[in-house]
Amino acid sequence: MRLAVIDLVGTVVSDGGLALDAVRRGLVSVGVPVAGPRVPALERQARAAMDRPVPRIFADLLDGDQRRARLAAEVYEAWLCAEAAAGRVRAAPGAAAALVALREADVAVAVVGNLSADACDRLVTAAGLPVDVLLGPDDVAGRGLPEPDLVLAAARGADVDPADVVVAADTTSAMVAAARAGAGLALGVLGGAHPAPTLRAAGAHDVLTAVGELPARLGLPQPRIPAQDSSAPLGGRGAVIP
Numbered sequence: 001m002r003l004a005v006i007d008l009v010g011t012v013v014s015d016g017g018l019a020l021d022a023v024r025r026g027l028v029s030v031g032v033p034v035a036g037p038r039v040p041a042l043e044r045q046a047r048a049a050m051d052r053p054v055p056r057i058f059a060d061l062l063d064g065d066q067r068r069a070r071l072a073a074e075v076y077e078a079w080l081c082a083e084a085a086a087g088r089v090r091a092a093p094g095a096a097a098a099l100v101a102l103r104e105a106d107v108a109v110a111v112v113g114n115l116s117a118d119a120c121d122r123l124v125t126a127a128g129l130p131v132d133v134l135l136g137p138d139d140v141a142g143r144g145l146p147e148p149d150l151v152l153a154a155a156r157g158a159d160v161d162p163a164d165v166v167v168a169a170d171t172t173s174a175m176v177a178a179a180r181a182g183a184g185l186a187l188g189v190l191g192g193a194h195p196a197p198t199l200r201a202a203g204a205h206d207v208l209t210a211v212g213e214l215p216a217r218l219g220l221p222q223p224r225i226p227a228q229d230s231s232a233p234l235g236g237r238g239a240v241i242p
Contacts (some may be wrong), residue, residue, distance in 0.1 A: 004102050007168070022076045027058075089126040146172075
């Protein structure tokens with residue numbers, strides 16, 4: 001593998017209820033109560049949709065009301081950015097060390113998310129993650145996961161064949177995107193949106209307990225330096241898009 005395409009929230013950034021809290025904030029902003037007998041069903045529906053672009057999550061929850069979905073999505077991302085600014089966004093356990101190990105082995109790292117460019121930037125920066133390229137739907141004409149565009153764009157930017165790409169993510173949409181892009185390896189990661197059977201059913205070749213296991217799964221050595229000492233800068237946003 002010459003390129004690792006890794007999902008953002010739930011894979012390299014700890015979820016810990018972060019995404020669901022953001023959904024609640026978005027719903028409240030458009031007048032949907034987040035208390036009462038209907039809430040458990042609403043939250044189950046939200047969890048099932050977590051692997052889609054944010055406006056689609058809210059469109060599903062709001063019975064197709066696109067205007068309210070857009071407003072709720074804006075609040076969702078604004079809240080995530082506020083959490084990042086307040087220092088409450090953390091890298092997933094072992095994530096930073098795994099990214100260092102990949103880069104030391106000359107495996108490029110592209111982090112992708114179904115969020116806006118600004119939200120992706122803020123979350124990765126707050127988590128202190130060393131990545132080469134950061135991509136979101138804004139960079140591929142809005143075609144986020146499960147479309148293959150993010151994976152293919154990262155491969156083009158790294159000048160690698162999709163067969164030399166490993167996709168690691170906690171979502172079924174990323175597993176589907178990996179298959180559609182022709183990625184050589186699709187690895188599910190637990191601790192985020194979906195459990196192991198769901199990830200395997202969506203096309204995962206294997207499932208990792210955490211993203212920190214990725215280098216070992218690829219047969220790579222552990223990093224020679226602690227992840228917190230890595231000062232490698234982020235790659236330029238959108239630089240891989242022709």
